[in-house]
Amino acid sequence: METYTLIVLLLAATIRVATPLLLAAIAGMFSERSGIIDLGLEGKMLGAAFAAASVSAVTGSAWLGLGAGILTAVALALLIGFACITHRGNQVVAGMAVTIMVSGLGPTLGLAWFNLGGQTPQLDGPGQRFTELAWPWAEQARALPFPGLLYAELLGGHNLIVYLAAALVPFSAWVLYRTRFGLRLRAVGENPHAVDTAGISVNALRYQAVAISGVLCGVAGTYLSTAASAGFVRDMTAGKGYLALAALIFGKWRPWPTLGACLLFAFTDALATRLQGVALPIVGVIPVQFILALPYVLTVLLLAGFVGKAVAPKAIGVPYAKEK
Amino acid sequence: MTAPSPDPAPPALELRGIDKRFGAVHANRAISFAVVGGSIHGLIGENGAGKSTLMNIIYGFHRADAGEIRVQGRPVEIHSPQQAIAAGIGMVHQHFMLVENFTVLENVVLGVEGGRLLAGGLAHARAELGRLARDYGLEVPLDAVVSDLPVGLQQRVEILKALYRRAEILILDEPTAVLTPQEADQLFRMLARLREQGKSVILVTHKLREIMAVTDHVTVMRQGAVVAEVATRDTSLRGLAEKMVGRAVLLQVEKGPARPGAPLLSVKDLEVRDGLGMARVKGATFDLLAGEIVGLAGVAGNGQSELLETLAGIRAPSRGEIRLQGRDLVREGLDPRARRRLGLAHVPEDRLHVGMVARFPAQANAILGYHDSPAYNGGVLLDRGAILAGCEQKMAAYDVRPPNPQLRLSAFSGGNQQKLVLAREIDADPRVLLIGQPTRGVDIGAIEFIHKKLVALRDAGKALLIVSVELDEILGLADRILVMNGGEIIGELARAEATEERIGLMMAGVKAEGGV
Numbered sequence: 001m002e003t004y005t006l007i008v009l010l011l012a013a014t015i016r017v018a019t020p021l022l023l024a025a026i027a028g029m030f031s032e033r034s035g036i037i038d039l040g041l042e043g044k045m046l047g048a049a050f051a052a053a054s055v056s057a058v059t060g061s062a063w064l065g066l067g068a069g070i071l072t073a074v075a076l077a078l079l080i081g082f083a084c085i086t087h088r089g090n091q092v093v094a095g096m097a098v099t100i101m102v103s104g105l106g107p108t109l110g111l112a113w114f115n116l117g118g119q120t121p122q123l124d125g126p127g128q129r130f131t132e133l134a135w136p137w138a139e140q141a142r143a144l145p146f147p148g149l150l151y152a153e154l155l156g157g158h159n160l161i162v163y164l165a166a167a168l169v170p171f172s173a174w175v176l177y178r179t180r181f182g183l184r185l186r187a188v189g190e191n192p193h194a195v196d197t198a199g200i201s202v203n204a205l206r207y208q209a210v211a212i213s214g215v216l217c218g219v220a221g222t223y224l225s226t227a228a229s230a231g232f233v234r235d236m237t238a239g240k241g242y243l244a245l246a247a248l249i250f251g252k253w254r255p256w257p258t259l260g261a262c263l264l265f266a267f268t269d270a271l272a273t274r275l276q277g278v279a280l281p282i283v284g285v286i287p288v289q290f291i292l293a294l295p296y297v298l299t300v301l302l303l304a305g306f307v308g309k310a311v312a313p314k315a316i317g318v319p320y321a322k323e324k
Numbered sequence: 325m326t327a328p329s330p331d332p333a334p335p336a337l338e339l340r341g342i343d344k345r346f347g348a349v350h351a352n353r354a355i356s357f358a359v360v361g362g363s364i365h366g367l368i369g370e371n372g373a374g375k376s377t378l379m380n381i382i383y384g385f386h387r388a389d390a391g392e393i394r395v396q397g398r399p400v401e402i403h404s405p406q407q408a409i410a411a412g413i414g415m416v417h418q419h420f421m422l423v424e425n426f427t428v429l430e431n432v433v434l435g436v437e438g439g440r441l442l443a444g445g446l447a448h449a450r451a452e453l454g455r456l457a458r459d460y461g462l463e464v465p466l467d468a469v470v471s472d473l474p475v476g477l478q479q480r481v482e483i484l485k486a487l488y489r490r491a492e493i494l495i496l497d498e499p500t501a502v503l504t505p506q507e508a509d510q511l512f513r514m515l516a517r518l519r520e521q522g523k524s525v526i527l528v529t530h531k532l533r534e535i536m537a538v539t540d541h542v543t544v545m546r547q548g549a550v551v552a553e554v555a556t557r558d559t560s561l562r563g564l565a566e567k568m569v570g571r572a573v574l575l576q577v578e579k580g581p582a583r584p585g586a587p588l589l590s591v592k593d594l595e596v597r598d599g600l601g602m603a604r605v606k607g608a609t610f611d612l613l614a615g616e617i618v619g620l621a622g623v624a625g626n627g628q629s630e631l632l633e634t635l636a637g638i639r640a641p642s643r644g645e646i647r648l649q650g651r652d653l654v655r656e657g658l659d660p661r662a663r664r665r666l667g668l669a670h671v672p673e674d675r676l677h678v679g680m681v682a683r684f685p686a687q688a689n690a691i692l693g694y695h696d697s698p699a700y701n702g703g704v705l706l707d708r709g710a711i712l713a714g715c716e717q718k719m720a721a722y723d724v725r726p727p728n729p730q731l732r733l734s735a736f737s738g739g740n741q742q743k744l745v746l747a748r749e750i751d752a753d754p755r756v757l758l759i760g761q762p763t764r765g766v767d768i769g770a771i772e773f774i775h776k777k778l779v780a781l782r783d784a785g786k787a788l789l790i791v792s793v794e795l796d797e798i799l800g801l802a803d804r805i806l807v808m809n810g811g812e813i814i815g816e817l818a819r820a821e822a823t824e825e826r827i828g829l830m831m832a833g834v835k836a837e838g839g840v
Contacts, residue, residue, distance in 0.1 A: 177442075178441060178443070179440055179441055179442060180439065180440050181440070183430060183433070183434060183437060183442055184434065186423070187426065187434050190424065190425060190426070191422065191424065194422055194423050194431075194434065195434070195435070196405065197383075197415065198435030199404065199405040199408075199409050199435050200406075200435050311425075322385060
């Protein structure tokens with residue numbers, strides 16, 4: 001039963017790690033499907049993480065923190081939009097610029113406001129964090145390994161944002177393939193000229209898409225600082241935005257395969273954490289650095305070999321101008 | 325009973341004094357004309373005559389500086405495609421405005437989905453398109469992905485899009501540029517059907533014969549202004565051409581019979597694969613003889629470009645041999661420069677991306693590829709005096725305007741750029757000249773000049789291979805015609821036995837019955 005418990009705990013950890021990845025990847029999907037490369041995922045998440053932790057620390061409300069996180073990420077997304085859509089700037093540069101700006105601005109503001117070396121205060125008051133929801137009889141069920149442990153650890157025992165992220169996958173698939181907005185969004189990333197001649201505003205559609213990306217990045221960032229941990233730490237996104245982008249590409253810009261990619265990346269991450277300091281047969285204890293690099297090595301391998309024909313939205317990265 | 329004087333039906337579309345400037349360029353000068361309801365109206369003019377600008381104004385992409393647009397006699401404000409659609413105007417662009425990975429149905433409903441959810445709109449569109457297909461003979465597989473459809477069907481999707489939006493006035497911009505002659509005939513039958521149903525069609529083209537064949541009225545534009553508006557039956561090919569160019573032009577290339585000599589270039593079983601490993605040229609075998617022009621016909625994308633690039637040395641073949649002067653260019657792996665030294669010159673199809681550097685001055689472009697020639701080089705540095713003089717001499721000989729070697733290439737018109745490339749390649753005195761699209765984007769006046777030069781080159785005993793999507797050009801220039809379909813040279817015709825119809829059938833993949 002020991003292995004069984006280990007596996008369940010590993011899967012539960014996978015879900016927790018996958019949540020911000022998934023939120024960010026779906027955020028990127030909306031942006032990229034509209035034709036805007038979303039290299040600002042990292043920055044938007046980081047900005048939201050900082051804003052959420054700060055507001056939650058000051059007001060004592062995780063919900064206000066979530067609101068602040070979303071507002072911040074949307075503002076950053078619109079900034080990218082302004083550069084890339086209105087002024088047809090280079091999308092890679094704009095995304096990177098926002099990321100770099102936030103990674104410096106967050107700690108700087110944090111230092112000025114809280115004087116804690118760039119961090120935000122520990123969120124340990126009641127209601128300052130999104131904590132695990134207690135499912136009915138979870139404690140009693142735990143005594144029964146199967147299916148009790150599954151119920152308590154895998155199905156239950158997560159915070160609200162995890163469930164939100166899970167619901168997001170079918171919802172975004174529905175939006176993308178069953179609604180007018182989805183049709184137009186897919187079209188504008190493929191051939192904005194077609195959208196324009198159909199009498200639809202290309203710019204308005206793209207602004208909506210980057211704004212949605214902002215909202216979801218806001219939720220993802222909030223999760224990092226007020227749910228997964230108890231406060232903002234410098235560079236706490238640690239490349240998750242880029243990993244999410246990799247998952248999006250691996251998932252071919254589709255919601256369900258992207259979920260699969262996020263879970264895979266999260267699983268290797270969770271596994272790496274488990275493997276730290278564990279002596280394996282033959283190889284012995286694997287150096288921590290190597291284990292931590294594992295998810296990224298896997299990403300490179302997957303993207304290099306297994307994606308097959310990942311066909312990006314055709315108009316991605318190309319600013320739209322009426323004249324050809 | 326007092327009979328009210330019969331009110332003549334107002335024109336379906338009327339333009340009054342449309343004027344538009346882009347900076348210093350006066351693109352449209354007080355343009356007025358009317359399209360009679362239930363007619364096909366031709367609009368012709370050379371490149372840069374202002375046709376596209378005018379159509380973009382009608383469709384709401386540009387806003388006119390002055391003037392008025394009336395639809396069915398009512399003045400309308402059109403500042404966006406949306407308003408144009410609402411006014412009953414539909415447009416089929418030269419480059420299709422389709423989302424390639426969408427189905428036909430999705431493309432049709434894009435923009436008129438009829439609600440926030442797709443299901444209802446798609447069902448409605450399916451029913452409505454069924455009706456349109458019956459009424460106009462516009463059958464299209466609705467659930468096929470657009471990129472899988474042949475170009476002719478894609479164009480049909482564009483027309484259906486317009487009709488689904490209840491367009492009464494349909495504008496087609498150069499609709500036959502991408503079609504085989506048979507597909508073009510089909511299109512014209514379709515347009516005639518639309519006319520019967522009371523729709524109005526504006527056909528924008530530079531192909532005079534199409535105008536003569538299908539239109540009821542024709543408006544001729546030159547330098548941004550309307551220079552003639554006539555009923556088609558009252559005019560002729562020659563008359564239209566003269567009005568378009570502003571002077572008498574030769575429509576037919578004047579040339580004597582060819583006197584073919586020895587083979588200069590021999591191609592045997594040449595196969596070319598693209599980056600994905602797909603064979604684009606399949607076992608091409610032919611000779612180019614001294615003193616003849618061979619035309620390579622085919623619908624764009626059937627391997628002609630790949631074949632041309634392989635002969636020029638830009639692409640490597642996967643199999644086969646190319647012999648020039650007794651040497652096998654493939655086996656020896658000769659690069660374009662080495663081939664040029666052996667007397668194989670190449671005017672690429674896409675002159676701006678392959679043949680020239682738009683931001684370089686004309687004189688630099690005039691030596692590209694020949695920049696290492698002793699004629700242009702001093703001891704260590706380039707001989708600037710010689711380069712300048714060479715360019716001036718070429719510009720004079722080929723009537724390149726303006727004759728300014730210092731001017732950057734992008735400031736020249738397409739025809740003058742082409743003349744400069746031709747001057748560069750022909751002056752190098754090649755034995756074999758490969759030419760892709762000799763007159764693409766070139767005005768009628770310059771076409772005449774270029775064709776004369778090519779015939780003179782033939783008469784001087786050179787071998788010429790011409791790839792062109794303009795069948796008229798192939799028929800006018802070539803002494804022998806090879807037709808490509810799906811990467812194969814599907815047939816060969818002597819000029820005397822070539823008709824547009826026979827070539828068209830071969831272009832569509834029907835092999836010649838007798839063979840040659």
